[in-house]
């Protein structure tokens with residue numbers, strides 16, 4: 001089956017322009033990578049950490065999953081790809097900045113809201129089982145608020161909960177205790193392009209100072 005035009009045309013433009021311009025960078029990267037940050041972000045097509053921060057190839061080691069979740073660590077976390085990405089990024093690549101990038105209008109978080117408030121039934125699919133990881137965050141949101149406010153609130157609480165789970169992972173715990181790791185919680189608003197950063201002491205999201 002031939003590639004569809006949107007892939008062919010995109011690739012042609014990339015190889016002729018982007019790759020041609022960055023040939024030396026790719027040559028250097030072919031010898032290895034030394035990323036500045038490990039990013040956990042959502043699969044959502046509207047959220048691209050490397051574009052938002054104008055990162056180059058080689059800058060970000062990115063793991064994407066539905067709703068940018070870091071599940072609770074268990075001793076038998078077999079088959080947990082998020083944990084595998086963290087172990088590789090921190091252990092082998094020695095990355096020392098982690099960014100959890102959440103976002104507005106998150107379909108995964110919306111699905112979680114619907115499941116936990118019984119608007120939708122569990123169908124025991126992989127998606128529902130994955131989304132159950134958000135349950136502790138759901139317990140912290142104010143359910144008297146409007147639907148949109150609950151969604152935004154759960155998107156942010158999920159980031160806080162994911163960081164809490166992250167810090168219990170042995171390799172993270174070890175680096176943290178030596179103060180060798182920086183962890184950032186960010187929430188991106190699609191409509192405005194605004195990014196808010198988690199103030200970890202106050203457990204609230206704040207605008208960047210220049211916005």
Ligand SMILES: [Zn+2]
Pocket residue numbers: 042043044066067068103105106107108109
């Ligand atoms: Zn999402």
